[in-house]
Amino acid sequence: MNISKLQITINKKKLVDIAFNITSSLALVGQSGSGKSLTIKALLGMLPESMEVKLEYENSFKLTAGETLAFVPQNPFTALSPLTKIKRQFFIPLPKIQKLFAQVGLDIELLERFPPELSGGQLQRVVIAMALSSEPELILLDEPTTALDPKTRTVILNLLKALQNEFGFKMLFVTHDMNSAKIVCEDICIIKEGRVVESGKMEDILQNPVAEYTKILMDANFANREFRI
Numbered sequence: 243m244n245i246s247k248l249q250i251t252i253n254k255k256k257l258v259d260i261a262f263n264i265t266s267s268l269a270l271v272g273q274s275g276s277g278k279s280l281t282i283k284a285l286l287g288m289l290p291e292s293m294e295v296k297l298e299y300e301n302s303f304k305l306t307a308g309e310t311l312a313f314v315p316q317n318p319f320t321a322l323s324p325l326t327k328i329k330r331q332f333f334i335p336l337p338k339i340q341k342l343f344a345q346v347g348l349d350i351e352l353l354e355r356f357p358p359e360l361s362g363g364q365l366q367r368v369v370i371a372m373a374l375s376s377e378p379e380l381i382l383l384d385e386p387t388t389a390l391d392p393k394t395r396t397v398i399l400n401l402l403k404a405l406q407n408e409f410g411f412k413m414l415f416v417t418h419d420m421n422s423a424k425i426v427c428e429d430i431c432i433i434k435e436g437r438v439v440e441s442g443k444m445e446d447i448l449q450n451p452v453a454e455y456t457k458i459l460m461d462a463n464f465a466n467r468e469f470r471i
């Protein structure tokens with residue numbers, strides 16, 4: 243899908259002015275304040291009325307939150323209602339939930355538990371199953387693994403890729419972390435202060451970054467790497 247224009251303005255200040263293409267999986271990468279969250283909220287139609295949004299896209303389906311569009315948030319620990327059993331947090335019949343649980347690699351016995359009784363990795367699998375339950379065309383992921391330990395992070399990122407192969411949805415993966423982005427996404431779009439700095443195939447950009455900002459982001463990720471493993 244081609245987002246030919248996304249502009250977000252508040253009090254005449256243009257916070258975001260970008261365009262991008264999601265062929266299969268696109269990583270939208272930028273540092274804090276670059277406009278990642280605003281972009282996701284704009285696509286979900288969830289920005290406050292004080293913000294003016296201009297969204298133009300060409301696509302075979304309309305972007306509708308909860309229908310064609312699903313969302314996986316950053317922190318699975320706060321994404322679920324803590325005192326409601328997992329099985330009650332889905333709005334689809336039980337056999338369908340059980341099938342989804344098998345697809346995301348969860349034991350169906352966990353359906354009887356409360357969220358605080360699950361690990362971070364298990365909770366994120368539940369949240370991913372929830373996202374899949376509406377059979378979305380596009381899944382928006384907002385730093386979906388930053389709350390997880392490094393080993394679980396890699397497992398979840400690989401799971402997302404495998405699920406994409408199975409279900410065929412598209413992904414917009416928002417992150418500041420190039421190492422995560424490169425595991426999941428074929429394409430990358432780097433943003434800074436609400437503007438596109440560089441975009442293209444992940445492999446090409448990682449091997450041959452042109453913009454100085456891209457190099458800085460890559461260096462920052464490389465420097466953090468030893469620390470994070």
Ligand SMILES: Nc1ncnc2c1ncn2[C@@H]1O[C@H](COP(=O)(O)OP(=O)(O)OP(=O)(O)O)[C@@H](O)[C@H]1O
Pocket residue numbers: 252257272273274275276277278279280281418
């Ligand atoms: N309600 C608002 N009013 C004014 N400016 C805002 C508002 N919300 C966000 N901004 C500004 O828009 C810019 C982009 O914010 P956004 O939250 O999208 O960044 P981000 O890339 O998601 O950062 P982070 O990684 O820290 O979540 C920032 O400069 C932010 O201060």
